[in-house]
Amino acid sequence: xxxxxxxxxxxxxxxxxxxxxxxxxxxxxxxxxxxxxxxxxxxxxxxxxxxxxxxxxxxxxxxxxxxxxxxxxxxxxxxxxxxxxxxxxxxxxxxxxxxxxxxxxxxxxxxxxxxxxxxxxxxxxxxxxxxxxxxxxxxxxxxxxxxxxxxxxxxxxxxxxxxxxxxxxxxxxxxxxxxxxxxxxxxxxxxxxxxxxxxxxxxxxxxxxxxxxxxxxxxxxxxxxxxxxxxxxxxxxxxxxxxxxxxxxxxxxxxxxxxxxxxxxxxxxxxxxxxxxxxxxxxxxxxxxxxxxxxxxxxxxxxxxxxxxxxxxxxxxxxxxxxxx
Numbered sequence: 581x582x583x584x585x586x587x588x589x590x591x592x593x594x595x596x597x598x599x600x601x602x603x604x605x606x607x608x609x610x611x612x613x614x615x616x617x618x619x620x621x622x623x624x625x626x627x628x629x630x631x632x633x634x635x636x637x638x639x640x641x642x643x644x645x646x647x648x649x650x651x652x653x654x655x656x657x658x659x660x661x662x663x664x665x666x667x668x669x670x671x672x673x674x675x676x677x678x679x680x681x682x683x684x685x686x687x688x689x690x691x692x693x694x695x696x697x698x699x700x701x702x703x704x705x706x707x708x709x710x711x712x713x714x715x716x717x718x719x720x721x722x723x724x725x726x727x728x729x730x731x732x733x734x735x736x737x738x739x740x741x742x743x744x745x746x747x748x749x750x751x752x753x754x755x756x757x758x759x760x761x762x763x764x765x766x767x768x769x770x771x772x773x774x775x776x777x778x779x780x781x782x783x784x785x786x787x788x789x790x791x792x793x794x795x796x797x798x799x800x801x802x803x804x805x806x807x808x809x810x811x812x813x814x815x816x817x818x819x820x821x822x823x824x825x826x827x828x829x830x831x832x833x834x835x836x837x838x839x840x841x842x843x844x845x846x847x848x849x850x851x852x853x854x855x856x857x858x859x860x861x862x863x864x865x866x867x868x869x870x871x872x873x874x875x876x877x878x879x880x881x882x883x884x885x886x887x888x889x890x891x892x893x894x895x896x897x898x899x900x901x902x903x904x905x
Contacts, residue, residue, distance in 0.1 A: 640677075647684055656684045676706045682714070691718060702731075709735060709744035716748060729755045736768075746772075750781070757784040762792040779808045786814060813875065820867035824883055827860035831890060861887050878904045 637645065643658035659681035666672045682697035698715040701707040712735035719728035732752045739745050749771040756765035765788040775781045786801050798818060805815035834853030838846050865887050872880040885900035 643680070652684055652688050656681060656688065659684060672704050673706060676701070676708075678704065679707060679711050682711070686714070686718070691722075694718065702734075709739040709742035712739075713744040713748055716751070720751075725755055725759065729759070750775070753781070754784065757788055760791070762788040766792060766794065776804065777808070779805065779812070782808070783812075783814060786818075790818075813871065816867060817871055817880075820864050820871065820883070823860045823864035823867070824887070827857045827864065827890075828886075830854075830857040830860070858890070861890055872903075 639658055639662055643655050646655035646658060659677050662677045663681060666675045666677060678697045678701035682694045685697060686694035695718055698711050701711050712731045716728050716731045732748050735745050735748060736752055753765055753768045753771035756768065769785050770776060782805055786805060789798055802815040802818045805812045830853055834850040838850040868880050868883045872884060881900045882904035885897050885904055888897035888900065
């Protein structure tokens with residue numbers, strides 16, 4: 581019996597070695613190898629499909645890719661082809677190719693072409709806030725303040741919360757003050773969160789308020805300016821003039837009241853009033869004298885002459901009157 585079993589085992593081994601179709605038992609390791617092989621095949625197919633799709637870029641993608649690769653003239657030509665197609669099909673208002681073409685033209689140094697395309701983007705209402713900002717910059721470089729204002733104003737009006745509008749608000753404020761558009765400048769104040777601490781901007785606002793005769797709050801602004809710059813000429817001038825006007829108004833009132841009612845009682849009231857007036861004149865005088873020494877401004881000399889006249893100092897009054905002429 582043992583001999584028979586040995587023969588059977590040997591027979592099976594012979595079949596295993598000689599028969600190429602003899603099936604080996606499937607192990608876990610074999611299964612893992614099969615799965616890995618199919619995984620790599622699928623990844624390869626996906627990559628090939630991706631590469632095939634990437635080679636078929638749309639024309640806007642080609643234009644953008646050319647721009648990113650520094651092929652500026654090629655990029656501009658592609659955008660201009662797109663613009664021509666948009667215009668022919670009447671789909672300009674749905675596209676933004678004017679803006680993109682303008683940006684490429686600007687990098688190429690073609691400012692006239694860039695300006696034209698930026699303006700067309702605005703005309704067809706496809707322009708982003710940045711178009712107004714970039715066109716404003718072009719006009720600023722050209723020194724054309726009127727055209728610059730003409731694009732920064734609609735930027736502020738149409739896109740007030742945009743990053744571009746906030747970035748250009750200070751420049752628009754400066755344009756208003758430079759062109760004596762005082763009310764617009766005042767309405768735009770403050771043009772940025774730090775404006776109250778900017779001597780240049782605060783001075784411009786101070787001037788706009790004075791020029792438009794909106795005197796409310798000017799005393800406070802003068803103090804702010806003096807805290808930023810203790811020698812600020814306009815703030816010191818404002819304070820001196822306010823003291824002078826207060827003293828002169830009091831002087832005129834007391835004299836007129838006495839002229840209307842020449843009694844001893846009214847005379848005594850006048851004397852007290854003139855003492856108060858004189859005190860304010862005395863505070864204003866050194867301010868005007870310092871300002872005149874620093875600036876040689878004839879306007880300050882005239883104020884000094886008038887104060888000395890109120891003091892009854894004829895010699896100094898005449899001296900400064902001549903200096904004011």
